[in-house]
Amino acid sequence: VHGSHIINGDKAPVNSMQYMVSVQSNGRHACGGFLISEDFVVTAAHCNTKPNLVVVGNQNIKSSNVKKINIQYSCVFPTFRKVGLGNDIMLLKKVSMSNAVKTIQIPNSDRTLTENICMVAGWGKTESNNYGDDLRVAKVSIINSKVCQREWDNTLPPNVICAGGYETTKGFCQGDSGGPLVCNGEAVGIVSFNRNSNCTYPNAPNIYTDVSIYHQ
Template identity: 60%
Template sequence: TSVHCDLVALRFALEKFHGFKIINGNKAPENSMQYMVSLQSKFGFHLCGGFLIREDVVVTAAHCDELEPYQILVGSHNLKGSNRRLIKIQSRCKHPDYKTVGLGNDIMLLKVSISLSPTADHFTKHKNCYNSDNQICSVAGWGKTLNSHDVDDLQVVNVSIINPKVCQQQWNNELPPNVICAGGYNTNKGFCQGDSGGPLVCDGKAVGVVSFNRNANCNYPDAPNVYTDISKYLPWINKFLMENKCPL
């Protein structure tokens, strides 16, 4: 079966535990994912991933707020690259129904202090889009790889969409609502610590936000990776974009 969605699409060339990493992925081609951002501490340490949906707005995971991100890094696939820019976060807006990562609604919007582009063309809405079982998508991040600590170069890996019923069964019917499952099940590919907040991209469209895996085990357990389904939060996102403040 397929799941109908009305979702945010990027126009670039396109956890129950904090943060996640890319497992068995590859270095992302330079300049291929300019919408990606690194959420960082005041001292320049990578905390979570995120992605631009407008020149001054970033989508990430709500649980990343607990790490108190101070700024974002943009402009380079390498965290130490010469073209990187550090931009202060002006405000953070967690979804009002978020309580803890395992209960869902794991999505947050960030307003940054300056616009990163002269136009607002970085996103658009696409209707009549379907996420099919076994559809090949991708997830990217700067988190740990299987045999290393956190990496400087952005990593990307292909993952397959998993049927919601299969995913619920593998999670013993404990999944929160409004999620998408992809990777980490019948495969050795997926995300892990350091990738939280990054996008699940299908056909050039951001459809999910990295949320959690099982017991932060990236070695890979036979349990699907879980993403927040962006399509379920479009009214809230659009209200934020129109009002330029956290919706009440």
């Protein structure tokens, strides 16, 4: 059920979204993530598969000029149990900052989400069912929480945002987990899960962890 790839998205413009990182285990892309400060990356808690480095500095993660930075430690939200039950958020402390990358703001806890169209990006599978080396991005619509709960048979945990995957051909899939839902220049959500790993959209709404709940 994990979020995995960008479906029907486009290749990200050059030098855009420089806050994006590839969270890797043993040299392989595992999840997306995003820089919120010089030292810290936010990603999904279900990405805690012993990640040992993050790759930054280029939208092509196989490029010769990427920076591979070791992870010092990870901090999973204490009450996270498994994907689908909520609190799917993790902080990674990395070693150093690359001058080629930037950070992204996260919203305060009192923020009200008013945007209709936001963006999601990642290096996961595409509609051709292949993993890509190039960062891809798709525009997705925010879905009303009551509509979203209805489409998920009232099984969703609290503190989530719904966007994409429903009444549209665009959304995320395997490999995109941990990446940000970006609205008006802020990372408001974290790619968490979709229904039964089915990335043939339209389907049920895609689910993101609501970042603002965890920002004090």
